[in-house]
Amino acid sequence: MIDVQYNVDLARHTTFGISAKCDIFAEYDTVDDLVQLLCSPELQKVPIINIGEGSNILFVSDFNGAVLHSRIYGIEIISDKGDEVLVRAGSGVCWDSFVGWAAENSLYGIENLSSIPGTVGASAIQNIGAYGVEAKDVIFKVEAYDTVEHKNKVFSVEECLYGYRDSMFKHTQPHERYIVTHVQYRLSRKKQFNISYGALSKMASDIDLTLHKVRDFITQVRNKKLPDPAKNGSAGSFFKNPVVPTAIFNKLADRHPDMPHYPAEKQGFIKLSAGWLIEHAGLKGFSIGGAVVWPLQCLVIANAGNADASDVISLMEHIQQCVKNEFQVNLFPEVLLIPEKAILKK
Template identity: 40%
Template sequence: MQIETGVSLKPYNTFGLPAVAQTLVRITSDADVRRVLDHPELGRAPKFVLGGGSNIVLTRDVSQVVLKVEVKGRRIVEEREDAWIVEAGAGENWHEFVTWTLEQGLPGLENLALVPGTVGAAPVQNIGAYGVELKDRCHEVDAVDLVTGRSVTLDAAQCRFGYRDSIFKHELAGKSLITRVRFRLPKPWQPVLGYLDLERKIAETGITAPDARQVHDWICDIRRNKLPDPQVIGNAGSFFKNPVVTQEQCRDIIGRDPEIVHYPMPDGSFKLAAGWLIDACGWKGKSIGRAGVYEKQALVLVNRGGAIGAEVVTLARAIQESVYGRFGIRLEPEPVVV
């Protein structure tokens, strides 16, 4: 267990926002968590779990004990008749893990390539992209209770996954630290191609039956063309959730704005493209202070250089008010504001 004080968190959040952790502990195992809980000073102090920092907006220094998750390891657990079970430590880079599974000949996560963050953060957010969500592939999640120090395992049903949501954002928020995640990669593999960007790739290349590696490469190419690299321009990926509305609400909005991008959902509701709503309100490329809306994708807010968390929050609220004023829809942020 490594304890550090006065640690800058700027390198540990993809927005590149300035903040300092009063105390930071690097967690590499379940035992490290228990050592923190048994510590005479740190044990009873409030805790803040930090993964890859790709889903937070830091607006202040962090007085809680920051538990930086750095649990490593990747392995094939078992091969079943209908699926492969693979496991990764919560501190593993998500995209690198996805690539590793394909190198092992285990497809199923390719649509989630280049999603920023760590493996441990993936179930919290129930990450999703291009027709696949983490809940579709999650088998089990290992975590440590931050009160008792006990290790627990939750299956996919117990994680209560929803759209960019899970039990880790509610009942277990601040009460558990994810250490490992196991995934179920189904056999036989079937590509998920029902998105316009992927259909364009099929038309461009003439490849009508792509393998998993081809889908992975297409996804990477699409994301790199649409989204900024956090190493170059600070950002937290998609800043707002795509709102879900009833059929009646969707019909009403289409009546006023026929070009609105919308997707039918299995339950009869419709998902609207938040980026389209923001763009329609004229925000693409605009800035407030040193925080701005990315020129190529209105769903992404960026740090134009030297931004602070308050500027990002001010920009986000202005966008929310603008979209509500025009469409009567309240956009919900994806990142956690600290």
């Protein structure tokens, strides 16, 4: 089935909860419905974007085009060979429900990604990550509809070119060329936890550790530091953790020996904590209009209740400037700003 609505406010379709209208909002239940929708005359003429739960997006202005939303649900085991289990999930499945399903079925590998908002489809675009695990560690294949060649394609994990919160899907020409319809994950029946990262190491002494215990622990830790979505909208981490050459890091570390830092994927580079930089630029709790630097996690810009997109953009630019002045480090948004051109013009 296909549902099409016109002139829709996207506030309730994004976790920031900030108003912006789109001309067309269309939902589809199957791959055939998606194809039918894309072939319809009214969608041929306008820009399109496919969103999930809108938990990593800010519509900076009204979107004169069509916003598509997958309702392709369903989770199935497609191969079960001893320890290794291949699972296929629809792009519209809520990510945390999928993690819960895996825990119910004693399948290991994604428990550290508990409580991350969003959908299965977006997990493969974003390469979501938390507590030392990334989606790319468990993705086997990604099934997508190619809006240029008008056919279904299946990508191996290598073809997805995953990096830190990045994938080839984010760099296609045209933008949004591929619409993810299903994702196949490689999970494990072998009882093994990845609890060496940060607060999770507290669980190392638990000899009866279970997937449910790990999920509950992570959910509690996250709930403590992140805004309650029912009260304060946000899109999670607003900025990516910056990656700088080791020589620049060494200079910064001379001035700030306590500065947190992590190995980067690229040789000769170090990853810094954007949250630490923002806090130490004196911006904890700083607000512009209705947008606020979340005091318990400075990496998050939250909607204090009445923010509009220009408040968030002004705060974003202020943070970038202050961090640059204080540390000579550039911060780049992790959140997708739509339309991106609106920002470039400013």
